[in-house]
Amino acid sequence: MAVGTTERGALTHPDIERLDDVNRDVLKMLSVPGKGWWALFAMCVAGVGLFLSAWFWQIYKGIGVSGLMSPVGWGVYITTFVFWVGIGHAGTLISAILFLFRAPWRQSIYRAAEGMTVFAVMTAGLFPLIHVGRVWHAYWLIPYPNSRFLWPNFKSPLVWDVFAVTTYFTVSAVFFYLGTIPDVAAARDRATGLRRKLYGAISLGWQGTDKQWHHFGKAYIFLAALATPLVLSVHSVVSWDFAMSIVPGWHATIFAPYFVAGAVFSGVAMVITLLAPLRKIFGLEAYLTVKHFDAMAKLCLFTSLVVLYAYLSEFFLAWYSGEDPERHAFWNRLFGTYWWATWTMLVCNGFVPVMLWFKRVRHSIPALFVISIFINIGMWFERYVIVVTSLHNEYEPFAWGIYRPSVIEMSIMVGSFFWFGFWFLLFTRLLPPIAIQELKEVLPPPMRKKKSSEVAEAHQ
């Protein structure tokens, strides 16, 4: 199977000859699911059950059911929060930034990546709620008019977080929704019964007229431009949760770019993790080509280098500061109680991606899948290292302590993956996971089909 390139640079596949094929192949995914899908979905439903029951138990009993303690007041919950916010990055990066930069390889992956963004941010948004002691009062962080003139403290990075995450979720959800409208309309045209009505409502009466396309295009560019700064801002703000504090290991100016790079790194890795099986399950080899994966692998490699640079500069600056609390914090990362977390992070994020220098690795989907899993693990541990090892040995040596995550905490953390998977699986079944209309844009214009003899001639 040879892979060609259109004049606009998009990747095409010889098997796709007619625009109609795209509709057929993509919308096929929305038809009756196979056993594999159902098995995954059942697993996710069970996982969501675990997630919710662990959470409700925690609300009932108190945060004490976690392993959190003094001095480690933030642990797996905040680690997982930052992890999911980071995952949420790749989607917007791929859909908005690469759209603005007209990167040719994004069309077939951006829908899935965007879906991932929305669900990841949705998952991430739960974690601040999970980790507060009195979730029933969590709305106090939102500025709302009240008779007692009680406002949140706008100096607190946690309030910034509320704005950053909610804004990001809103914009990425709207952006995601907007992009799906023409495709949902395509699905509507094929669907019957209840589905047809539902898709009809979601597609807002899309007819595909020129005027609609015109407005659609404008709105899409506009939202892409709006979402782009958010890619940078949301994780910068999340990084300030740490950087604005005085905790050694948190208080660093490098945090914002470091976190954004880490977010893109983990996000792209997660896209690979999700698309590799999706490609297999739904037979989308024609749409998700090796070239796509190669491009994503290169992005991973680049961000891996940025992240590794950030690690090294942190170690250097800790030494260079000459302050014992700072120096100890970083020495403790490498050789202290949580050395294994730090080394997991360094190996997974710094050393494993070195393999991506090799084209053979970048072109092997199984290899990329495995590496992406390593990166996911490494990036989770990066946040664990930042949150936990910094807190557990702080300024006051007498108050040092060791945090051990509890079963409930790990259940909620693992459960969040199922929660994410639950929504993502539903998404693959209910909305076209590959953007039909954008793919069509880059396909060669439809032509009368040549006779088979002519085809044979052309190939000679």
Place this chain on the structure above:
Amino acid sequence: MTDGIKRRDFLKVLGASSAGATMTGCGPSEVEKLLPYVVQPEEITPGVATWYATTCDCPDGCGMWVRTREGRAVKVEGNPEHPISQGAVCLQGYASLQHLYNPDRFAGPMIREGDRLRQGSWDEAERLLSAKIGQNTAAGRDVMFIGGHMGPTMGRLVDEFLGEVNGSRVEYHAVSSAPLREATRLAYGIDELPRYDIESSDLLLSFSNDFIDEGSVEDDRGLSRMHSVDDSGHTKGTFVYLGPRLSTTGLNADEWLPINPGSEAVIALALAAHIADGDTAGPYASLLETYGIADAAVASGIDEDALRGLADRFSAAERPLAIGPGVGGHHKNATAANLATLILNDVAGAKGVTVHVGGGATAASAPFSDIAEAIERMARGDVGVVLVHGANPAYSLPEGSGFREAFGETSFKVSFASAMDETAAMADLIMPDRHFLESWGDSKPREGVHTVQQPVMQPVPHFDSKQAGDVLLAVASHLGADLGASTFYEYLRAPHQTMHADDPEGFEQMWREHLRTGMFGMGMMGGGRGVDSQPVELRMPDRPLTFDNPSFDGVGDLTLIVHPSPRFKGGEFSNSPWMLELPDPVSKITWHSWLEMNPVTAEGRGLREGDIVTVASEYGSVDVPLWLYPGIREDAVALAMGGGHTDMGRWATGQGVNAMDLLPVHVEQPSGALATLVTTVTVTPTGERRRIATIEGSNNQRDRGIAAAVAFTDLGHSEEQHSDGVGHHDELMELQGFGGVQPVDAHDGDPTAYPLPGADHGLYADAHEGPRWGLAIDLDKCTGCSACIVACHAENNVPWVGEDQVVMGRDMTWLRIERYYEHVDASHASHLDVRFLPMMCQHCGNAPCEPVCPVYATYHTPEGINAQIYNRCVGTRYCANNCPYKVRVYNWYRYTDENVPEPMNWQWNPDVTVRTNGIMEKCSLCMHNIRDAENRAALEGGREVRDGEVRCACESSCSAEAIVFGDLRDPESRVSQIINSERTYRVLDDLLNTQPGVNYLKKVTHHDVSEGH
């Protein structure tokens, strides 16, 4: 927290659901009716505390003021006019409220029926006892009364009662000073305890005497006063500790001589011999000739130069004082060791200066031989009725004493225990005594100090208790005897009444005055301090004595030191969550027992901290986790008393191990005391490990200057002082609005300059003219005794969390005492540098916790207090993460609901919110006391709050006088005066510019600090 669903809970739920099914619009599950006082009691104003003076019931006899609110005792304070307590009591004193409200107290008299006890009425119980005594007397058998410490009037009543029934009284104390009493008798012919005037001494030698651990607030204050640098900075006493293990007391020393266990006598005699010239040693001159420094060096394992230097200094000191071994050092020659220190004192001219003989103090010094004889009589069957009051010998005597068997075989056993203990568990009749806060009585710890014990509240209604004195009077009347009173109250008043028989009205007036002051007689200040009733001279001992190092039983390779716990004493205070959760002042371990072992020893045996080891002597063995401690000799291990209760209420039972299980019964001669430093043990790993329930993270402050010190010789020339830690005074830069970065002098010691000019001070610190509240804590005074922690818990409704939670690192204490090692060396005599640092919220002027709270639950009051608004807290815990001092504690569960059973919650201070699940809390500088004082000041004509009018719980509890609260902005206030010192520093301020309101004064060391580590 929970043990699954209990039947009772199930029924509750069932009941609640059926109630819910039939009713709509239910509010709280239990509706309580709140009725205001219809006729208000004269003494009670709702919301205003009423104070009563009384006396604690331990042998030290501290005067107390008890704060009651709406008829409930909520807080104990020291009586500031009492000569012993002088405003502070010990940690057990503060915790006495938990014994008062102990839910495990007996609901009423318990009468044994077969294997179980049934509750009876008082009349039934008293008739039963009368009948048993009657039968017993008829059968020609004895009545025996085994009693612990009791006041003089109660003692008189017991003796009169026993006189009526032909009984005998045996005094028993789990922790007894018998060797010292015997030594004093031998040396001076006076059968009393001497009084050591630690306060006035300038060189103090403690030979394995742990006076702070034994809970004496007087000695704690004395040490603090003699040992801290004076205001002019010119004098500072020296404290040398000679002993195999550093107790809390030992950790306060300037020098440690880690002597061989039991070598105190030889050293004391050698020092005395070195000092003595001519006949100053009196009859002991010839004895001293046989002891030289070289002998002492061999016996103690300390090099000669160190001992000779010590002898020279002791000789040169103006007011030297040597104290002989206390309970932790009661080896086979403990009396000889105490006698040797008395000789040393005498030779060095301390008698009449720092050592006073003849003050009438005899409390808690009965020898073990008394109870041993009683056990023999019980075992022989001579005794038909045994009454046990204020003692728990079934727990606190070693198995080998035979008490359990002999007591068990006695036909009728009566216990006056108010709550279950091991002895009561064996009794046939339990007549629960009232707690001393519900009782009448008196106390006379020594001549010149005679105080009143009065009920501070109605007896806790959950428990149908009766004062033992009343019971004895009732039983006596059943037996037809007339002891001159029908109630103990009358009995207590009778002698005073008789004295003023001609003026009953005047008597009533005087009696009220007694109750108001808590003391009998006026002009008590001085309280027998330094009273030498008659001149005394050393005499030849009338018994043979051996001064040489004692032998140790067994073939183990480690000497076992068994010492009273600073928290549980001999075990009588074990069933109190405050005591259990209080970090031990030395080890910082809560709840469970531990074995102390030197890290070098442990390394040699491949043992690690947390390993559960089997400690075995020839007499028994216990399994206990290991804790590594550089403050113990390499050839010794130590175990505290007070653990391992088998039958003592819900908290103490099964907690830890009983050190007595390892001890033989060795009667020290000639005092007759039970020797506790007597056996060797083997320590073998069990292969199991556990996490230790400690609050200690690291004992090394890594030169961060957290607990700072300055050398005594460097005081007075602050420019070139060798202070350790972060000593640099760099200019700090701070971002100020849009004004750019400007320098801020964070180390401005001027207390009036708050907020510091130009600095941005967190939230709400705009121009405010009122006070800036703060603390001054003098590390040179703090002895680490930890009474402040208990007082803080009592004052501020701080819950306890339980062993599993402490293991996780979730202790809730608002105030902890950090203990950092700078120099602890058990291998030879050297200086000792251990720093205690009381750490509570620092009330930073520039608080890192404040800006990070998203909902303003923590903010800065205009008065400089970092306030926490509990009901606004959402529980993000960001403030705790950002607190460099780690003084914010979090309610991980509903500790206040789930851990505190009725009626323990009666102790809650109604002035302080009880916090619930999911919120942060921390030290409030006893904000409610400030408000109270402000309200009072407003009512009294709008005057200013006077300096010293507001006292934090930690301040008022500090017998070492290390903590002072006040207005930092008032240059005349005590706190401003104190911190106007070259020793003042603020923890981590130089590094972080937090500008704390808590100011510390550096510890002053006799060694050079810069070379100290």
